[in-house]
Amino acid sequence: MRARVSAPLRARRSSAVSLDIVICTPHGRRLAVLLVPGGPSMRERWMLPWTTLTDAAALDETAVTAAASAGGVRPAWVEQIGAFGDGKRHPSTATVSLAYVAVTPERQRALPAGAKWFEVDALPPVAPRQRTMIETAVVTLRVRMDSSPIAFRLLAPTFTLTELQEVYELLLGRRVHKASFRRSLQAAWLVEPMDEWRSEGRGRPAQLYRYAPRKRRGGRRGVRFELLGG
Amino acid sequence: MRARVSAPLRARRSSAVSLDIVICTPHGRRLAVLLVPGGPSMRERWMLPWTTLTDAAALDETAVTAAASAGGVRPAWVEQIGAFGDGKRHPSTATVSLAYVAVTPERQRALPAGAKWFEVDALPPVAPRQRTMIETAVVTLRVRMDSSPIAFRLLAPTFTLTELQEVYELLLGRRVHKASFRRSLQAAWLVEPMDEWRSEGRGRPAQLYRYAPRKRRGGRRGVRFELLGG
DNA sequence: GGTAATTAGTATCAAATCAATACTAATGTC
DNA sequence: GACATTAGTATTGATTTGATACTAATTACC
The missing domain is CATH 1.10.10.10 (Winged helix-like DNA-binding domain superfamily/Winged helix DNA-binding domain)
Structure with missing residues (x-):
């Protein structure tokens, strides 16, 4: 049942498309993002949870499953935020990455081992493509909050x-x-x-x-x- | 220079990802979308212009080029509207399609052979995945028009x-x-x-x-x- | 036990915004 | 030259907003 997500070594096989997820939660008065250990370089030791996209390609369901696996709980709200590529570095070998944003209420039960919340203003170095995704995710939350019940899901x-x-x-x-x-x-x-x-x-x-x-x-x-x- | 886009027969080779583009223009008092001949079935004889995504994956630039090729002019504004899949039928064999919306002012010079404007309220049958893209494109234009100069580009x-x-x-x-x-x-x-x-x-x-x-x-x-x- | 500090929640009011209506302006049609 | 037609503006009353100041209910502290 627990799909294996974000296993950096096994996932590093070549694949055209990855699916990345930006899980957000309030952390005191700041917004926090879930990162997991592993990254494309020595310097970038943390990364967004991601998985490779299978050909079945039930995109939204894959995103929900990946978020649940990485965060320990099914997220309260999920939405696609776009496809990213354009040559920027990513933990995988994927040339294109599909990104999703998810929100979850503050302080659930314990996180899966290794995963950690980072406030968006104090992120460790992550791969540039994922950095872009995080920025897009935050903007998307801000823009969508008056057409979707995002605040209530947080x-x-x-x-x-x-x-x-x-x-x-x-x-x-x-x-x-x-x-x-x-x-x-x-x-x-x-x-x-x-x-x-x-x-x-x-x-x-x-x-x-x-x-x-x-x-x-x-x-x-x-x-x-x-x-x-x- | 003129990249070959939307050639249904040549493009039908297997590929994981396609890039589709919804080109919009005002047509009198209605919004119109550019379609080209060819489709996945007898019934669906028209389709959105699309191309397969190369591994170079300069996404936005690919979209602009594809739009220019299909519409005959570089579009005045382009934005990604998302990735679509989830098993819905598409002219290609791609399991995932990246969609872009583009706008261009009314009545440019002549269109490339075969291409034709259809008002969004009177579309011919198109593949379901592309139908979803068109709906998303129109909603995106409506929502984004007060944060992007869409109206002016039309x-x-x-x-x-x-x-x-x-x-x-x-x-x-x-x-x-x-x-x-x-x-x-x-x-x-x-x-x-x-x-x-x-x-x-x-x-x-x-x-x-x-x-x-x-x-x-x-x-x-x-x-x-x-x-x-x- | 009483008083101050603190947080929740409401009332009042002036300023800004909005949309309906009605107006003036400049052109073509007959 | 009167009239229909489209561009553009002024006026006005209703609604929305945000600042300020108020009341309400609880804990902290003496």
């Missing part, structure tokens, strides 16, 4: 609104206004309050919520050119 | 604001409010008025503009949950 099934806001701040890389955040959240009918409160040290206990999207598409807003430019 | 170098608005309406699939559209456009400093006007039949002549982005990132807006849901 949290446990129940969470406080402050925790949710912190995940948004973590992914967006900026502070968010508390009142506005909650107003928007309420208007979107995405969460449901539980009859439970959690006391975290001093201060008033926070109510717990769960992700329970209710409503449908609304806002046809005007055109936003803001992201364009230069 | 137009000639100079254009009227009404033309620009029509491209937005075409891609967004909905009407846009004229005054709001222009107000946002002005605030974004994306276009520059020329000293030229164009008279299109009756009515007041429209001023011509060109794409000349000036300003930098502004609007840190609040969190938008609107796209999330159900």
Whole structure:
């Protein structure tokens, strides 16, 4: 059952295509990525988990399986982020690599032996092709978080609104206004309050919520050119 | 120089990976996609231009070259939209296909022999894997249009604001409010008025503009949950 | 036990944004 | 020259936003 993934020596046979996976989790107030030992050079001793692509080519399922194997748990959300190649170095001999991003809530059970979380701001050297994948993965999370329930998948099934806001701040890389955040959240009918409160040290206990999207598409807003430019 | 692309018979040799390209252009008020003759079955007689991926694997450059070859002109904008496989039928024997989307202004010079524009709402039968690519391409254009200058690449170098608005309406699939559209456009400093006007039949002549982005990132807006849901 | 510190959550309000409507401007058609 | 037609702008009321300041409930500390 436990598919063998990221075995650097056995996998180093020639193959046209690899499948790499960037598994992300919150690590305190930073985003962390899972790396495993082994790499293409002496200098690059860590790498993203990867596997070779079989001809059966059930891409998404392969990615989920690989992520589960490397992280010890099935990931809470997975999405393809693209194909990378263009001559950049990779732990495998593959000339093309398919990359996926996965997210998982903080602090699951123990990781498989050797695997380790690294904060994205403090990564060890990894092969350039995988470095590009990690950057793309982080950008993808940031961009997709308001069309996919990424933030909710980074949290446990129940969470406080402050925790949710912190995940948004973590992914967006900026502070968010508390009142506005909650107003928007309420208007979107995405969460449901539980009859439970959690006391975290001093201060008033926070109510717990769960992700329970209710409503449908609304806002046809005007055109936003803001992201364009230069 | 003219790389041979989409030659169904020669290309049908076995290969792990193909590179397919969805070339889009405005066609009146509809979006059109370029197809070429040949397909995997009697029923599917048209297909997206595609090529096999060489081991050199300069992915983006291969895509641009393939698009230029199939469309007769270098495309104005190209972006990878993902890898597709999962067992769906494709004109090639490739188990995995890399797809790119390209855009080109309306009505270039003549197309290469056999190639033809089809409006996306009236496509002939194509192989299922390519059908998925076309759908993904259209969605990608819609989503990326406010972070990439896609709309401007679908137009000639100079254009009227009404033309620009029509491209937005075409891609967004909905009407846009004229005054709001222009107000946002002005605030974004994306276009520059020329000293030229164009008279299109009756009515007041429209001023011509060109794409000349000036300003930098502004609007840190609040969190938008609107796209999330159900 | 009481007071301060701390975190959760809400209310108020001014500024910015938006979209509907109605207007002015410049051209071709008859 | 009146009118239809398209370009482009002004006005206005409604909605959204974010800053500030407030209330609420708990722990820390004396």
